[in-house]
Amino acid sequence: MLRDDFFDIIDAVKEDSGLPYLIVVTNASQLTEEIYLKAIEKGVNQFSISLDFPDERHDDFRRHPGLFKHLSELIPKLTAHDCGNVVMNTAITRWNLPYLEDCYRKAREWGANISYSAYTVLRTEDKEFDIKDPADLELLQKTIKRLLELKHTNGRIANSDWTLSGTYKFFKNGGMPGCKAGVRSMVVNPNGTMRPCSMFNYQFKDREEMYEKFVRTNKCDACYVSIRAYLSESYWTLLSQNIRERVFAKGSDDGSCAV
Numbered sequence: 001m002l003r004d005d006f007f008d009i010i011d012a013v014k015e016d017s018g019l020p021y022l023i024v025v026t027n028a029s030q031l032t033e034e035i036y037l038k039a040i041e042k043g044v045n046q047f048s049i050s051l052d053f054p055d056e057r058h059d060d061f062r063r064h065p066g067l068f069k070h071l072s073e074l075i076p077k078l079t080a081h082d083c084g085n086v087v088m089n090t091a092i093t094r095w096n097l098p099y100l101e102d103c104y105r106k107a108r109e110w111g112a113n114i115s116y117s118a119y120t121v122l123r124t125e126d127k128e129f130d131i132k133d134p135a136d137l138e139l140l141q142k143t144i145k146r147l148l149e150l151k152h153t154n155g156r157i158a159n160s161d162w163t164l165s166g167t168y169k170f171f172k173n174g175g176m177p178g179c180k181a182g183v184r185s186m187v188v189n190p191n192g193t194m195r196p197c198s199m200f201n202y203q204f205k206d207r208e209e210m211y212e213k214f215v216r217t218n219k220c221d222a223c224y225v226s227i228r229a230y231l232s233e234s235y236w237t238l239l240s241q242n243i244r245e246r247v248f249a250k251g252s253d254d255g256s257c258a259v
Contacts, residue, residue, distance in 0.1 A: 001026060001030035010043060021046075025048045027049070028050070040081075051088040051089065052091065053096055055106075075111070079110060086110075087158055089115050090114060092116055093129035094128070100143050100147065101146060107156065115158040116147070120225060144167065148165075151164075177219075180232060181214075181218065182214055185197070186210065
């Protein structure tokens, strides 16, 4: 949202058919209710907004004074439009591990959903945030069990049971084999070249080169970020989860909202 052509990018990506499903990932520091409504009108399906702590510690973590206050004022305004498309995103680290349930409650208080993802050292090369200590792993296991209970009773958690359970396995085992980067997902660089995932600065000219130089020999197991976690599920797991989510989903069936 620092870009003057933010809405032009939405227009360029979104087709008349409604595809693709378009998510704006943001810390929301520049987001306003007006920008949100215009983006939704142009076809954005979801806003994924970072929430590392359920209070002003979020400001310190993000190095952005006043950000939590901005979120606490903005998010309820957005969710009041009843689009069901505001999702807080909490990356699980050693620092916020004791407060994951509090983040859930804060998101619910604001009327938003929440999604959890696993921190990976690939993104920052900082092992301070990694979860390895046995006591921390035990707390993570208990917390994920509690989050699954909350999801099944109160909703508001976007993760599937599969991905939440897999998050614990990722930290416990120190990795998650079977990466499908370059097969089920890829990244298009600003200059039009391709790379299999956002963690490595590759520039392949086409998918054939990406397959030969990365996919064919890829053994990386060092992340379980959301796109990796969701796309590692089997076809039948994805199908059954989507049917279950559709059957029990709350809100408008046609995806409309009061804008």
